Amino acid sequence: MSSQHLPLSALLGGIHTPGGESSAEKHLRECPECTRKLRAAEKRVAEIVALAADAHPPATLRERVMRSIAETPRLVRFTEIVANMLDVTPDKARAYLAALDDPNQWQKTPFDGVTRIPVEGGPQTYGAVAHFVRVEPGKVVPMHSHFGPEVGIFLQGRGRHDDGRLCEIGELDEFATGTAHSVEGLPGVASVMLVVARGGVRFGEFDVELLPPR
DSSP states (O other): OOSSOOOHHHHHHOOBOTTSOBHHHHHHHHOHHHHHHHHHHHHHHHHHHHHHTTOOOOHHHHHHHHHHHHHSOTTGGGHHHHHHHHTOOHHHHHHHHHHTTOGGGOEEOSSTTEEEEEOOOOGGGTTEEEEEEEEOTTOEEEEEEESSOEEEEEEESOEEETTSOEEOBTOEEEEOTTOEEEEEEOSSSOEEEEEEEETOEEETTEEEOSSOOO
């Protein structure tokens, strides 16, 4: 057990080493006290977010905020990477990013707390499932396998794979053909990611090809 505790900011955000493993994760495996402190903080964050969900801003404020979002997408800093992943123009990438803040754009999936916005990419994405996926805190995209290579990036929030690996904002996540994984949304804001999976995916006994090959 480590004799020195880490600050809560390090436990929540992680400290990445050149070897690719978060030193915070390593510390948590050895220190029950810091593990207890982190779990309590995650629970408190989830409670705060739940309370905030009941707040209803004035109509004029909501209209002003939505107009501002439409003019400058909140996640505009991801325009270049989204354009590259989807093989689309920067203008189209910005339009997709702006749509993420419109609740009416999100479609239900068979999985509790998981919604999606399917998008159409350019020629380089033909035959791929391309969509933005939103995972509410504490909810899970179930275990699934890939018929082809998959690449994803977290644009908002944080997630955790079934092997315990954390997904951080702005990090590319790549999976090879035949691999399988699940991902959980961590406490705080909902996780939003862009996923491009060639050939579709399989959930249990069901094959899902949301965009068939052209």
